[in-house]
Every structure is written in structure tokens, then in C-alpha cells.
Amino acid sequence: MAVPLRESLLDEAKGPALLADVRGLIDSEVSDKGLTVKAVYGTVKKVGPSVIDDAIIKLWPGFVESLEPFWQQYQAAPTGTFGDYLVANSDAASDALLGVTDARIEETTKSAIKKGYSSLRPSAKKNVTAALPRLGDLIQKHATA
Template identity: 45%
Template sequence: MAATLKEILLDDSKRPAVVADMRQVVDDEVASKSGMSGTAIKSGYGLVNKIKPDIIGEAVDSLLDDFTARLEPFYAEYREKGGGSLAEYFDGRSDEVADALLGVTDARAEGSQRESIKKVYDKLRPQGKKNVEEALPRVAEVLTKHGAQ
């Protein structure tokens, strides 16, 4: 069994499957949204995918190294403590795990030279934490599928 998430997720032979599965997480999370905000998210997501079909996969791939680094301390603690599933562990630490992951996208948005990107991100960011917390069980499922135990 691999000792780190980096070994599990970022190996060149596994990375394409991990990216595909994480992209599916994004697709499933968007599909699960309801209400007016869900309709807006689905509409925007559909438009982005129509304009550039590979954009979500490309984004997942470009963020995967940083996300993995942010999740590594949580995974190490989970392995050290033992017991329960990774999804249960993430659920118990959802606030911290979501903040860690959003730190990656916050830094990317802040570093962008394109004001339009910053504006859109700033508009979506307030709901971001809730959305990431809701996605953590699916994220844990993908990590477990690829060898995180």
C-alpha cells in the first residue's frame, strides 16, 4: 500500500484515471444541485462545457498536484489514527479540509492577471465552501478507489 497521496494519485500511470474520476465528481456534484442556485450552477457549467468541452478535465489536472499537497496532512493523520472510512474522517474535518482545498483555488484566482476571472471567482466563492464540503464524500470515494486506505 502506498504511504502518501502523492504516490497514490500523481503516479504517471494512474493520473489520467484519477483526473477522469475527479472530473466525474465535479459533474456529479453539479448535477446534484437544486433550486435557483442549482439551476444557475448547472446553466453556467453547461455553457462552459459547451464552449470548451475539456476545460473541467484540464482544470482538475492542473490543480491535482496542489490539491494532493493540501490533502496530504489530513490523509497522514487519517492513516495514523486508523479506523473508519476516509469519507467519515473527511466528514469529521469537513470545515478544515474544505478550507485547505479552497486555499488552492483562492491562490490561483488571486494570482490571475485576468480581472474577469477574479470577478467571477469572487462572486462564486461564498458558496464554494459549502459546495466543497458537500463533495468530500465523493472525493474520498475516488481517493479510496485509487488506493487511499
């Protein structure tokens, strides 16, 4: 059995580098999107200077946990990259990740974030699916480092 993702991706020693890479991934994905996504992202960033980093820190353990089964299956017979594997299983992987954000949004009291999320949620799966190659590469980089 492969090393569980939580052992490598939740390692406090990797925290700063991982946070920077996840933030970079989000910034890259947003820059590839349309004006609505960019506007909502800008609004969320205006809520507070650390809101994106705080969201990453809060959501990351759930994302790691939701991707663990995919990682274990990929590690059992690795072909290509983990990003390729996630793309090949994009419906299930996207749903797993969105389940984490949906649950977290239900808990927030910040109306600007709820409003922004609800405006983007109908197209979220398409956007999450588009991010899977970069996300898979980021996970593979940090899981095997």
C-alpha cells in the same frame, strides 16, 4: 507512516483513470446543485472543450498536497472511510481545498472563469463540504489501488 498521497495520486500511470473519476465527481456534484452552479459550470465548459480537464490537471497536485496531512492523520488510526474522516474535519478540509482554488483563480487571466468563481465563492465552502464524502472515497480508491 502511510505512503504519501503524492506517490499514488500523482502517478502518471493512474492519470487517465483518476482524471475520469475526478471529472465524474465534479459532474455528479454539479448535477446535485442549483441552477446557478449548473449555469456557471456550463459557462466554464463553453470557454473551451478541455477547460475542465485542464483545470483538474492544474489543480490536482495542490489538492493532493493540501489533503496530505488529513490522509496521514487518517492512516494513523483509520476508522470508517477517508470520506468519513474528511467530513469529521470538514471545516479544515474545505478551507485547505479552497485555499488551492483561491490561489489559482488569482493567477488566471480568463475573465469568465474569474467572474464565475467570484459569484460562487460565497457558497463554495458549503459545496466543497458536501463533496467531501465523494472526494474522500475517490482518494481512498486511488491511493490504495
